[in-house]
Every structure is written in C-alpha cells, then in structure tokens.
Amino acid sequence: MQVKENFTPTIVAFCCNWCSYAGADLSGNNRLEYPANVKIIRIPCSCRLNPMFILRAFQRGADGVILCGCHPGDCHYTTGNYYARRRMTLLFSMLDYLGIEKERTRVEWVSAAEGAKFAQTMNEFVEAVTALGENKRLEDLRCKQ
Amino acid sequence: MQAVIKKKAKELLECGTVDRVLGWKAGEFFYDLTPAVFTTPEEIDKDFVFSVFSGANMSKYLIEETKKEGKVAAFIKPCDSYSLVQLQKEHRIKRENCYIVGIACDGMCDMGLVREAGIKGATAVSEKDDKLVLETIYGEKEMPKEKALLERCVHCKSKKVVDFDEMIGENGEENPDCGRFDEVERLEAMTPDERFAFWRSQLSRCIRCNACRNVCPACSCEKCVFDNPDSGIAQKAAASDFEENNFHIIRAYHVAGRCTDCGECSRVCPQNIPLHLLNRKFIKDMNELYGFYQAGADFETKPPIMNYTTNDAEPSVVYQRGGSK
Ligand code: SF4
Ligand code: SF4
Numbered sequence: 001m002q003v004k005e006n007f008t009p010t011i012v013a014f015c016c017n018w019c020s021y022a023g024a025d026l027s028g029n030n031r032l033e034y035p036a037n038v039k040i041i042r043i044p045c046s047c048r049l050n051p052m053f054i055l056r057a058f059q060r061g062a063d064g065v066i067l068c069g070c071h072p073g074d075c076h077y078t079t080g081n082y083y084a085r086r087r088m089t090l091l092f093s094m095l096d097y098l099g100i101e102k103e104r105t106r107v108e109w110v111s112a113a114e115g116a117k118f119a120q121t122m123n124e125f126v127e128a129v130t131a132l133g134e135n136k137r138l139e140d141l142r143c144k145q
Numbered sequence: 146m147q148a149v150i151k152k153k154a155k156e157l158l159e160c161g162t163v164d165r166v167l168g169w170k171a172g173e174f175f176y177d178l179t180p181a182v183f184t185t186p187e188e189i190d191k192d193f194v195f196s197v198f199s200g201a202n203m204s205k206y207l208i209e210e211t212k213k214e215g216k217v218a219a220f221i222k223p224c225d226s227y228s229l230v231q232l233q234k235e236h237r238i239k240r241e242n243c244y245i246v247g248i249a250c251d252g253m254c255d256m257g258l259v260r261e262a263g264i265k266g267a268t269a270v271s272e273k274d275d276k277l278v279l280e281t282i283y284g285e286k287e288m289p290k291e292k293a294l295l296e297r298c299v300h301c302k303s304k305k306v307v308d309f310d311e312m313i314g315e316n317g318e319e320n321p322d323c324g325r326f327d328e329v330e331r332l333e334a335m336t337p338d339e340r341f342a343f344w345r346s347q348l349s350r351c352i353r354c355n356a357c358r359n360v361c362p363a364c365s366c367e368k369c370v371f372d373n374p375d376s377g378i379a380q381k382a383a384a385s386d387f388e389e390n391n392f393h394i395i396r397a398y399h400v401a402g403r404c405t406d407c408g409e410c411s412r413v414c415p416q417n418i419p420l421h422l423l424n425r426k427f428i429k430d431m432n433e434l435y436g437f438y439q440a441g442a443d444f445e446t447k448p449p450i451m452n453y454t455t456n457d458a459e460p461s462v463v464y465q466r467g468g469s470k
Binding site: 107 | 332333341342344385386388391397398401423430435451453454455459460463
C-alpha cells in the first residue's frame with residue numbers, strides 16, 4: 001500500500017479504567033512520550049468493549065484500534081478480561097478473514113504501574129499503522145473530512 | 146414420506162395429543178414451501194406439503210407457538226433439532242408445550258440448482274430412487290437428486306435428531322467428516338487482498354432485506370440491534386461499503402457460539418450470499434482455539450464465547466494465522 005507523505009494515522013486506544021488508563025496517566029506523569037494522535041477512550045473494563053465500538057471507530061476515521069486492559073488474572077472485576085480476550089481474538093480473526101489488515105487491531109495488557117510499557121506500546125503501534133497507511137477497507141467515505 | 150408425515154399429523158390432532166401442528170404449505174409456487182400452523186385434519190389433508198423443498202427450520206417458530214396455550218406438534222429434521230436444543234438452552238422454547246416428531250432426512254433441494262440444470266417451467270416434484278422427477282409444462286424431466294442438494298445438505302454435519310418425542314424413520318449418526326470447513330480453509334489460504342476482493346464481490350450484493358436475520362433461529366432477540374435507529378445500520382439498504390461489512394460482521398458475531406450451522410441464512414438469501422462461510426469461520430476458530438464445540442448438540446456444555454480458561458490464546462495468534470500478507 002502506498003504510504004502518503006507525512007501521513008499521521010488516527011489511533012483509538014480503548015483503555016480499561018483500572019489498569020491501562022492509570023498506566024497512561026503514569027506515562028504522562030513520568031513525561032514519557034507517545035504520539036499525540038493516539039486518542040484514548042476510557043472504558044470501565046476491557047470486556048466492556050463491544051466489537052461494534054471497534055468497527056465504529058474505523059468507520060469514523062480511525063486507522064488503528066488498540067485495546068488495553070489489565071493483565072489476565074488482574075481484572076478489577078475478576079474475569080472481564082478473560083472474556084475480552086476470547087472476543088477480540090475472534091473478532092480480529094474475522095476481520096482478517098474479510099481481508100482487513102490484521103495489524104490495524106491489537107490487544108495489549110498494561111497495568112497501572114506500566115507507564116513505560118504504555119508509551120512503548122503506543123509508539124510501536126503507531127509505527128506499525130503508519131507503515132500500513134490509511135484505513136481504506138473499513139472506512140466510511142461519508143465520515144471522511 | 147409426505148403420506149407418513151401427514152398421517153402422523155392427523156393422528157396427533159385426532160387423538161388430542163396436540164392442538165396445533167406446525168408444518169409446511171405451498172406458497173406462491175410449489176417449491177417455496179412456507180411454515181404454517183394447522184389446526185384440523187381437514188386443513189392437513191388440503192394444504193400440508195412435505196417435499197424436497199421443506200428446508201425451512203421449524204425450531205424458530207416454536208418460540209412463539211409454545212408461548213400460546215395448548216400443545217403444538219412440530220416435524221424436526223436433524224439439522225433443525227440442533228437449533229431446537231440450542232433454543233431450549235437459551236430458555237426460549239417451552240418444551241412441555243410441544244411434541245417433537247423427528248424425521249429422518251436425506252437432503253433438501255434448491256430450486257436454483259434445478260433451474261441451473263436446465264429444467265424450466267416445473268410445476269411439481271417427486272422423488273424416484275435417487276432421482277428428482279419434475280413435472281414441467283414441457284413434460285416430465287429427471288435429474289439426480291444429489292445435483293440439486295442445498296449446500297448445507299451436501300456438507301451435512303449430522304443425520305441425528307438430538308431431541309424428539311418420536312421418530313419417523315431411522316435416526317442417523319453424526320458425520321464429523323462432512324467437509325463443511327473446506328471452503329473456509331480455501332479462503333484462509335488466500336492472500337488478504339484476494340479475500341478482500343472475494344468478500345466485496347459477495348457482500349456488495351446484499352440488499353439488506355434482513356431475511357438472513359429473520360429466518361435465523363439464533364437471531365431471536367426480542368430487540369435486535371438492527372432495529373435500533375441509533376445503531377447506524379438499522380433496517381435499510383446499506384449506504385456504503387462500511388455498512389455492508391458492518392452488518393455482516395455483527396450478524397455473524399451475534400450468533401457466534403449459538404449458531405448450529407443449520408444453513409438457513411444461506412438458503413433464504415435472495416442474493417445467494419454464502420453467509421454460512423462467515424458463521425463457519427467463527428465455528429472453526431472456536432473449535433481450533435477453545436476445543437471442539439457444536440451448538441445444540443447437548444443441554445449442558447457452555448458455549449466458548451461465554452466461557453474462558455486462564456491460559457487461552459492471546460489475540461495476537463491472529464497475526465500468525467490466516468494467509469500471508
Ligand atoms: S438475506 Fe442476503 S440480501 Fe438479505 S440481508 Fe441477508 S445477506 Fe443481505
Ligand atoms: S442480529 Fe444480533 S441483535 Fe439481531 S436478532 Fe440476531 S443476534 Fe439478536
């Protein structure tokens with residue numbers, strides 16, 4: 001795929017309130033840098049992420065969507081992220097089956113203490129999505145500016 | 146077969162076992178058999194039809210029928226019986242209000258394939274040995290039945306009726322080697338670009354008639370997302386590629402783990418979109434990642450999507466699977 005010059009992808013990061021959102025906070029407090037085009041949306045738990053939210057994000061112009069939650073076993077609600085893990089695996093596999101680049105979606109477990117991991121994850125993900133270029137296969141032209 | 150089934154239906158009504166019978170009757174044409182409720186033996190004599198076009202899965206209709214007073218009898222083919230059990234598992238069917246007659250099945254047919262075989266102007270159908278005999282306005286025509294089978298019958302996963310009160314004919318066995326995942330595997334082996342092109346060519350034909358949802362026994366939510374005007378994909382022809390993809394991903398996902406692979410969605414689609422290939426992808430993935438599971442095969446096993454283990458595969462397994470980039 002052709003990479004546009006100066007292309008900066010729009011990334012939506014769904015972060016669980018208890019771990020990853022706090023992790024993002026920590027990375028900010030520590031003045032670690034990650035690209036400003038990562039838009040964080042706070043959700044109560046990684047399993048709150050309805051697969052449709054991901055599709056909606058792509059529709060509205062996201063080029064990559066990442067879900068961050070507590071490490072398996074550390075869920076604030078005990079088991080939420082185990083369910084999220086199965087759901088996301090199946091969804092990503094289905095997207096891939098439809099021919100949508102699988103590198104546009106990702107799940108990472110980031111705890112409240114892992115500010116550095118959060119920043120590093122975001123940097124890596126933005127890099128991967130920049131290499132892929134614009135989201136063309138799940139976009140909605142009506143939503144493009 | 147039709148004679149035996151009609152006799153049974155009348156018997157059940159006459160001896161008072163049931164108050165109503167759920168069966169098939171001819172629609173506009175002899176091949177578009179539609180589900181219908183019969184209340185008297187006379188109605189059964191007049192309208193009840195069972196033929197190679199009785200593909201309609203009766204289990205979904207039992208949701209509404211068993212809410213009513215009295216008992217209803219239903220004729221259930223092996224594939225329908227999986228949906229029947231699955232719906233009971235979801236507490237949608239009141240089993241005490243129905244009487245299930247299992248019927249042995251050797252495959253249902255697709256009128257489209259009959260036409261493709263060059264038989265035009267058909268007015269009636271019957272079976273002779275392993276052949277279909279079609280009366281047409283140009284005289285009698287024959288074709289091998291196996292050439293006209295529905296896709297789901299070609300790859301029939303089981304000839305076993307899993308829940309019944311009585312059987313007509315011999316109950317069969319499961320058939321794990323039915324090859325129903327072959328086509329999914331073929332798609333998985335393609336490159337993402339080829340897959341994208343394939344699915345665009347299929348899904349862009351969708352006219353959003355919602356027939357696939359309406360016929361699906363798993364799609365029996367009281368309130369469906371697709372009826373929610375705020376969902377952005379409600380009840381209307383897709384306005385963009387995105388909406389087409391979205392509808393199909395969500396539809397398939399909503400039935401994941403509950404879809405018994407009865408094949409009704411693909412049978413009813415007026416655009417011949419192979420919807421079963423989406424459902425089977427989920428089934429195949431769940432089998433491979435979380436252990437074999439057949440929805441509706443029993444009353445106990447938890448569906449994989451409502452379950453977990455602490456050492457499940459991470460979503461990143463997807464990066465290693467499914468064709469090369
Ligand atoms: S039955 Fe076919 S055309 Fe109708 S909504 Fe479903 S996929 Fe689209
Ligand atoms: S599409 Fe989803 S919400 Fe609609 S009936 Fe089917 S399962 Fe329920």
